[in-house]
Amino acid sequence: MTSTATESRIVLVTGGNRGIGRAIAEEFVAQGYRVAVTARSGTGPEGTLTVTADVTDAASIDSAFSEVEAKLGPVEIVVANAGITRDMLLMRMSDDDFTDVLDTNLSGAFRVVKRASKGMMKARFGRVILVSSVVGLLGSAGQVNYSASKSGLIGLARSLTRELGSRGITANVVAPGFIETDMTAALATEQQDAYLKQIPANRFAKPSEVAKAITWLASDDAGYISGAVIPVDGGLGMGH
Numbered sequence: 477m478t479s480t481a482t483e484s485r486i487v488l489v490t491g492g493n494r495g496i497g498r499a500i501a502e503e504f505v506a507q508g509y510r511v512a513v514t515a516r517s518g519t520g521p522e523g524t525l526t527v528t529a530d531v532t533d534a535a536s537i538d539s540a541f542s543e544v545e546a547k548l549g550p551v552e553i554v555v556a557n558a559g560i561t562r563d564m565l566l567m568r569m570s571d572d573d574f575t576d577v578l579d580t581n582l583s584g585a586f587r588v589v590k591r592a593s594k595g596m597m598k599a600r601f602g603r604v605i606l607v608s609s610v611v612g613l614l615g616s617a618g619q620v621n622y623s624a625s626k627s628g629l630i631g632l633a634r635s636l637t638r639e640l641g642s643r644g645i646t647a648n649v650v651a652p653g654f655i656e657t658d659m660t661a662a663l664a665t666e667q668q669d670a671y672l673k674q675i676p677a678n679r680f681a682k683p684s685e686v687a688k689a690i691t692w693l694a695s696d697d698a699g700y701i702s703g704a705v706i707p708v709d710g711g712l713g714m715g716h
Contacts, residue, residue: 486511492512493518498521505521553602555607556584562621605693606649650693650705
């Protein structure tokens with residue numbers, strides 16, 4: 477549980493209407509934070525404010541933040557979770573397949589963090605949490621675009637730490653492995669078994685396990701942790 481000092485803090489989770497982003501938003505709500513989520517369509521979980529935003533469009537992000545600021549107050553914790561995949565072997569991957577994934581997953585995080593940092597610097601407090609992936613460190617055949625985008629978040633967080641650390645702002649990365657989602661449930665049994673053999677924990681993570689790592693990084697208990705990469709992968713990416 478968070479302390480009473482953190483319970484009223486304002487959180488924005490991008491892509492918080494489904495999957496891991498939704499689980500993150502639900503956990504923040506359960507711990508008493510005031511939570512907004514961005515979505516291109518759909519709505520966030522009960523107890524959240526949903527704002528429409530496209531992370532590839534700076535004006536859209538600015539409008540979303542302005543709405544959150546007007547209805548809840550300045551964003552103190554931002555979780556950059558919105559992401560897409562365009563999996564394809566290198567020789568078949570188009571320039572657009574590569575740049576579209578980078579523009580959403582990496583440049584999108586940059587745009588969101590840049591807008592959030594204004595209020596954080598003024599308040600001399602902030603938590604920036606970037607949702608990466610084990611493949612950002614481990615690599616993955618057919619995912620050079622996705623892996624590159626997720627790896628880039630680490631450089632972003634570490635540079636932010638050096639730039640903003642003296643202002644009471646931390647920037648960290650969470651790197652999930654295989655998560656129990658609709659996507660993994662749809663995999664053939666043999667494919668699931670092949671993935672499980674690579675994971676020392678011999679199971680996929682629950683979305684809530686990723687969410688709890690993120691809410692901990694947002695708490696006062698993690699105030700001296702910055703520039704870190706926290707794996708939530710059952711040991712899959714060890715040594716990377």
